[in-house]
Amino acid sequence: MTPEDIVNSKREAYEKTVKNYSFDHKQKLKILSDKIAEINKRRADELDQIMINQARILDEYELRSNGNNKVGIEKARYQITYAHEAIAYQAAKIYIFILNGEGNIKNDALNLISLFEGELLSARSKVIYSGQILKGVIK
Numbered sequence: 001m002t003p004e005d006i007v008n009s010k011r012e013a014y015e016k017t018v019k020n021y022s023f024d025h026k027q028k029l030k031i032l033s034d035k036i037a038e039i040n041k042r043r044a045d046e047l048d049q050i051m052i053n054q055a056r057i058l059d060e061y062e063l064r065s066n067g068n069n070k071v072g073i074e075k076a077r078y079q080i081t082y083a084h085e086a087i088a089y090q091a092a093k094i095y096i097f098i099l100n101g102e103g104n105i106k107n108d109a110l111n112l113i114s115l116f117e118g119e120l121l122s123a124r125s126k127v128i129y130s131g132q133i134l135k136g137v138i139k
Helices: 003-018 023-064 070-092 103-136
Strands: none
Touching: 003 103, 023 070, 023 103
């Protein structure tokens, strides 16, 4: 099953369940979903910019190092690349509610928010770690 198949399956299940919800609840879910997508894009863009800056700093350090500290540079480059890929993966994520009935709408919303926060924090922690590695290399 491809990632696209998974998203389509989740979206189909969501549409099947939400069609029976009141207009008000549908609107609230739509607003929350749009807000999550907006925050995800903004934060991923911010983290991406940090990674671009880290890569520039490492490139400049490597240029000035005259071939010294190759092991440290490789380790930092690996971590920067790993974090940058994690951010790209995070930016591409589509968050779809897993609905368990209209009576559980609050819990369903909180579950999605919690999932989003956890995944965003995971990407952020990779950025912080790559920054720490970079700092250790250039000292």
